[in-house]
Amino acid sequence: MSKITTLYRRRLSKERGTVKKDWGGKISVALIYPNYYQVGMSNLGFQVVHGILNDNPAIISERVFLPEEEELSIYRKTGQLLLSLESQRPLPTFDLLAFSLSFENDYPNILTILDLGRIPLMGRERGEDYPLIIAGGITTFMNPEPLANFIDCFLLGEGEVILKEFFQIYLDLRLSAVKREEALRVLAERVEGVYCPSLYNVAYHENGSIASFEPSIPSIPSKVKAVKQVPFKGPLHRSRILTPNTEFSDTILVELNRGCSIGCRFCAAGHVYRPPRVIAEEEILTSLKEIVTRDTRVGLISPSASNFPWIERVTSYILDSGGDFTVSSLRADSLTKGLVENLRGSSQKTLTIAPETGSDRLRRVINKQLTTQQIIEAIILIARTGFFHLKLYFMIGLPTETGGDIRAIAGLVKSIRHHLIKESKGRKRIGRIRVSINCFVPKPSTPFQWFPMDTVNSLKEKQRLLKRALSGEGGIGISFDVPKWAYIQSLLSMGDRRVGQMLLTAHRNNGDWRQTFRSSDINPDFFVYRAKGLNDRLPWDFIDHGIQKSFLQKEYSLALAAEESPRCAPDSCTRCGVCSLVT
Ligand code: SF4
DSSP, rough: OOHHHHHHHHHHHHSSSSSOOTTTEEEEEEESSSSSSHTTTTHHHHHHHHHHHSTTTEEEEEEEEEHHHHHHHHHHOOOOOOSSSSOOOOOOSSEEEEEEEEOOOGHHHHHHHHHHOOOOOGGGGGGGGSSSSESSSSSHHHGGGTTTTSSSSOOOOOHHHHHHHHHHHHHHHHHOOOOOOHHHHHHHHHHHEEEEEEEEEEOOOTTTSEEEEEEEEETSSSSOOOOOOSSSSSSSSOOOOOSSSSTTTEEEEEEOOOOOOOOOOOOOOHHTTTOOOOHHHHHHHHHHEEEEEEEEEEEEEOOOGGGGGTHHHHHHHHHTTTTTTSSEEOOOOGOHHHHHHHHHOOOOOOOEEEEEEEEEHHHHHHHHHOOOOHHHHHHHHHHOOOOEEEEEEEEETTOOOOOOHHHHHHHHHHHHHHHHHHHHHTTTTOOEEEEEEEOOOOTTTSGGGGOOOOHHHHHHHHHHHHHHTTTTTEEEEEEEHHHHHHHHHHHHHHHOOHHHHHHHHHTTTOOOOHHHHHOOSTTTHHTTTOOOOOOSTTTTTTOOOOOOHHHHHHHHHHHHHHHHOOOOOOOTTOSSHHHHHHH
């Protein structure tokens, strides 16, 4: 038995809920998370797709992850092909390789994984003997173009809907032994949400912007619809495999709602997952009855758990049943005493709040719909209710940001610390504050898609300013992301097909982006630092999320005027266009 096989079997032995299926006569799908096991198994979307695939009796799906350092050196030393986790089969033996993509910075790992499976990196170089390479996940329906050369077929939209339809057609094609190229054409014609990049031609203006983006055959759509599950219904979207080796150790992750009603202008999830949808109260309580027993730990996943309408009832139910829960982030303006008391009864000792920025003005620019006053009121409520540490998320480099906005971040953090101490009077310990400062990266299909990213030098200067302003403050820890990685993320987020060539070169340069940029014909700043015209053709314009471009343009103008927009009200609102399409 090889070292890798031993390692994978040891990993499996610690799991609960591992799916064991017989391979006989089934379509085999290697579901790939392009990062380490620990990261992939903490991802609810990856787990849900694994469940959906294996619920289909005609499919067997096994998991594949990016090998960790030691594992990777064994693969490289021995030349062994990358193996799946469950039955340790080599990647090329699967019918399909399906990448689940949540973060742009994982893109380089896709090429490492294909290399380890000895699968040609470029789609056009793969013959009939190779598996079909498909990909889905939020970054693909934001902008799949930087991966267009490597992926045969993207599934744009929510897995609950698109996977079923994709496999219905794919099974027929397999039974009739249809050739690869023909299969891609039929899938693109017949399955809503399927995008096969090789079937589209792109032309560029001399200044580098996109002149045209057209299907090469008339039978496939020029605009590809990102499909959504509306209404949002059961079975509960939850993780089924538990392992101690994840960020959420032995925790059942449960999705409470999808999309968000606030409409923060920087947030991709708040736009591409429109309309906002929640699981009905009875449905979630009935499902929780099946999974919560004494000692069960439930991770409640939501853009903001405090905004979930039945959060107090749900958390009370879990605690009353002897279980435990954690929540992702909370919105300061929707925290209630009941929820904070339930959190005190749980094992979660750190509460996460995202003020995003320090000033009310800049919070209006981003449409956060949250004031400094509301943040302080939430801190007072938290401190009076119990002992908690706080994690605070901020962004720097936002459009219209000034030096005063940066100083306001430091001021707000100090004010939060002051109120935490004041309101915790009589307690032996005061919670620590961890401040996480992240660089703003513009995202496709948001009102901020036209803005350039702030420069790396400017971001570094803002980080230095904040470090100076907060150093020496007791009880406050501060961490920053790395501006040069935010630059790469921005490139992979906002780029077109030509960025795929840079990705390939960076892979061949062992991840040396500096060398890659030096040898590139195209200046990467074109994608990252260019302010785009409101009528420019953008690489992702061919994806139809149901959101009208005029809505995004209006939101862009309102941002410049520091004016807020109303929240979503799906029963009565037609502002962005999504709800009039789905009702
Ligand atoms: S139509 Fe209105 S309620 Fe519906 S997603 Fe758009 S903004 Fe939100």
